[in-house]
Amino acid sequence: MPAEFRVSRRAWTLAVCGVIVAALLAVAALVPLPFSIAVPxxxxxxxxxxxxxxxxSISGTATRKTTGQLRMTTIxxxxxxxxxxxxxxLDGWFDEERAVLxxxxxxxxxxxxxxxxxHNLADMRESQDDATxxxxxxxxxxDDDIDVRLRLAHVGGPSAGLLFSLGIINKLDGDxxxxDLTGGRTIAxxxxxxxDGTVGPVGGVELKTLAARRDGATVFLVPKDECSEAKANRPEGLKLVPVTELKDAVSSLRALSTGKGEVPSC
Structure with a gap:
């Protein structure tokens, strides 16, 4: 009899614990959480x-006709x-095309x-000035005789700065x-x-690589500190090129364009 009582008490304890856990999970499933879900x-x-x-748009000096594309990316x-x-x-954690932030x-x-x-529009305006x-x-x-105007509708934040700078350089000087600095490729x-040309991290690169490849890019310029995030979700056919300064990006694109010189990879 005592042994049977101990077994029954153990089963009862497990049952109660199970009910408590189930109740906590039910509550957790209904409670709003401080996260955002992002997609490419x-x-x-x-x-x-x-x-x-x-x-x-550039005025006050001659510009050149460009080929290829330089695509800024968003999430x-x-x-x-x-x-x-x-x-x-949970859905975001198990879906490579979604990120929980x-x-x-x-x-x-x-x-x-x-x-x-x-705030985002102010960041974009400052980024455009810095890019120029x-x-x-x-x-x-x-810039005394050169007027550069950058226009991008409905996009905020500073993450397009590097691509803006490369676009200006390509229009004025090419490689x-x-x-052409792109070598006719689609670069993202x-x-x-x-x-001063320093390139900084932005976040969301694991989703931006997906957007880049989806839209035809074969090369993706990524702040060096974010190489590991970019590699974690790199789509097939997309080369990841790390950069820390504007001159790094230009040198890498020149090497890709001419086939001469070393191109670093994440």
Whole structure:
């Protein structure tokens, strides 16, 4: 009798624990979580047009006709007021075309949707100014006689800086040897840019590589510090080229274009 009682008590304890765990999981499945779900976004060729208008317009000096493409990449994340639950998070973790990101890393804490949009547009404007400064500095050109205008509709943030700079350089100087910096290829990438040409990380590269390959890119320029993230989800047929400075990106593209010189890889 005592042995049977001990078995029954053990079974009862396990049953109670199971009910508690099930209840906790049920509650967890309903509680909103502080995450955003991101997916690959659109890409835009900065050497071409966006919504019918040139992305890069240059006046005050001669420009050259370009070939190939330089595509900036984006991700699309759920809004700051979206409700994300445990099921969404689990789905994102097991889907290579979705990423689960802390909401704080995507949207500043406490900001409204309107404030976030203003913040992103301000970042984009600053990035455009920095991209122009970095490109002209690389070319040893003065902005006194050169007017560069950058236009990209409905895209915020600083992550297009590197591609903007490369686009300006390509329109003004190409590969520096009479050819095109792209070598006729579709090149994609991401990265912030500082006026001195320093390339910085941006996040979301594991999704941006998917967007790049989807839209025909065979080469992806990635901030060196984010190589591991890019490699983790690299689609077949996409070469990852790490960069730390604008001159690194130009040198790598020149080597790819001419077939001469070493091209680093993540």
């Amino acid at each position: 976004g659109g890409t835009v060729n900065v050497l071409g047009n966006d919504r019918g208008k040139p992305v890069i 699309v994340a759920t809004g700051p007021d979206a409700t994300i639950r445990l099921g969404d998070v 802390p909401r704080d890393s995507v949207y500043p804490v406490g900001d409204s949707v309107e404030e976030i949009e203003r 400064a970095a490109a002209l500095r690389y070319l040893n050109r003065s 520096g040897r009479g050819g 990438g991401t990265g912030t840019i500082a006026p």
